[in-house]
Amino acid sequence: MSEVRLPFTRDEYAGRLNRVRAQMAKRGLDCLIVTDPSNMAWLTGYDGWSFYTHQAVVITPQEDPIWWGRGIDARGARRTVYMDHENIAGYPDDLVQSVTEHPHQHLADLLTAKRVKGSIGVELDNYYYSAAAHHHLTTNLNDASFHDATGLVNWERAVKSEQELVYMRAAARIVENMHLKILELVEPGLRKNDLVAEIYGAGIRGTEEHGGDYPSIVPLLPTGPDASAPHLTWDDRTFEKGAGTFFEIAGCVRRYHAPLCRTVFLGDPPREMLEAEKALVEGLGEGLEAARAGNRAGDVAIALFKVLARYGVEKEGRCGYAIGLSYPPDWGERTISFRPTDNTILEPGMTFHFMPGLWMEDWGLELTESILIVADGPAETLTNYPRQLFVKN
């Protein structure tokens, strides 16, 4: 056990477990099957790229959590989780991507052996809990009823601890450096992949104090008309004069993220883009003012949209989401959204990616901030980076 290098104290893990158990009690759950890798890590410390095979953490009201997964990954669990080795259970490799048997039959047997029954919560819509996993688990556990516990753990993660903020602030330093590198290097004739190599370099090197971890989303950096779409990655064509590129990237430290997006235009940006920049900068400012403890999450979106409307920009949908610890494919926590209908009351310690993207017919503009809700006053930005459209001539 001595070799396990946990990112948090055991007390912090115990506190998290207590909060999840309180929530389970409230919902009358005798057991919770956690399959979202970010929830697994937050509850136990587990860290490894093994979520491409079925795995879970089992939470019951009394016992320590049980890590369950592929046999060879149980070895990784032994090196990363705080629980005793007897709380780590591996299934045979023959079950991996087998067409005749499913790992969740094995999980059902394990739960039966542990006498788990009654009301079982499962993360029906979290990542990596497939329809087949649900089928095999439910049909092999007769003494149980199943209830949707999607997001149960995620919601408990909303307010960050001091140590979590240490990692997020370190990630913020890193993403600032990544953007500086972009601004230094981007120019006509440079292949896009060559710039991405530098972005990765700055992100993974990190700082002297904190080496960088992999962000849960790869760099998104569409150019010109491609920037009308938010989630394109890159290719090996060169940057050219006369187009804007937005760079949606994140620093990451011990799985904690600080995303930040800026747009760079090579040449002279068209007037409409400069107008949009003004609208976004003002809108972000108003949004930050509204992002106060006691306000609703939706108020942030309304404050932003009001400014945009004044500039004649129609915008709807989400313009922000909770962030923190994450594994691919998303760096969001999938709980609170900045959209007018979200009534969640903001609390100190909550962290968000406030990200108003404008994806127009043949161009796009993104200026975003990673923010922290504080006890008094407007939200604090985790990064300190000029909030503007950068122009390189």
Add this chain to the structure above:
Amino acid sequence: MSEVRLPFTRDEYAGRLNRVRAQMAKRGLDCLIVTDPSNMAWLTGYDGWSFYTHQAVVITPQEDPIWWGRGIDARGARRTVYMDHENIAGYPDDLVQSVTEHPHQHLADLLTAKRVKGSIGVELDNYYYSAAAHHHLTTNLNDASFHDATGLVNWERAVKSEQELVYMRAAARIVENMHLKILELVEPGLRKNDLVAEIYGAGIRGTEEHGGDYPSIVPLLPTGPDASAPHLTWDDRTFEKGAGTFFEIAGCVRRYHAPLCRTVFLGDPPREMLEAEKALVEGLGEGLEAARAGNRAGDVAIALFKVLARYGVEKEGRCGYAIGLSYPPDWGERTISFRPTDNTILEPGMTFHFMPGLWMEDWGLELTESILIVADGPAETLTNYPRQLFVKN
């Protein structure tokens, strides 16, 4: 449409669609809902980091495929798929991570409007088809019966085309360069994350002809006792003398992968590791001999295990899997496995990651090859890189 830069000819996409339709007809399916991002890309060209929200490609016997996903990602589809824009359908952003409505209600409505009914195949155990997605789709489509089509498309991908092999060979050149960079730089005192930055640099820079894409798994490079577990990533501690590290990485070009793993020992490796190296090298050689068209996939595993047993190394489980186009979280195709029970007959054009890992009590050794089954003779390795344990003193 002219701006869409497809990685394959339209004829190639048409051929893929025909093969999938033939398979659907064989199984009596009137419709196939494809949610695995790699299957979506292989069938339509779609490329974007949007698989963190629900999306799918709908295949019917007559019409062109329909891309369905989040509204803002429909813009990405317009820029990457070969179909007409009328075959691209977006759902409102309010459905994203909503607690009151689910995107698959929208998909059910779309299918109803298109008069899709009868037998519908869904990828029950592919990635990103959640238990909730299945629930909402099935309960909102009354005129349909649902059938498990997990892997249906994946199996059609097993034999690679010439153009697919062009990308995989390019990826193989890249992964060779990544390993050369490792060997050049790894030394006691170097922070692990700083080496990872260089690995990413070499991988994404790629070659003059082909810029690198992001591999579907991040570099795995556990050291010393951590190498007893296969899927740990990295931290910011330094390399030290007296321990081995395996580097499981891949080159990637237009989403096609060439994984390659080598182990580097700093200092003098213990005798047991040198013995294991001998066993693995000989075992890989025997495995390649067995990896011939007409043989079973299981024969490759048996040939390897036989050699290992002769050296007193007990090994079971999988020692290889089909590879090609992929998106996170896995670079495998999740069809054919090199394990004794797999009776799939090997065919020319099939590609695999042949990867016998030895994860011992307090160390690990991996030497692997990406291979191509050819018409005559043993498998061809895609990379040309010394098959050995590297020792740096």
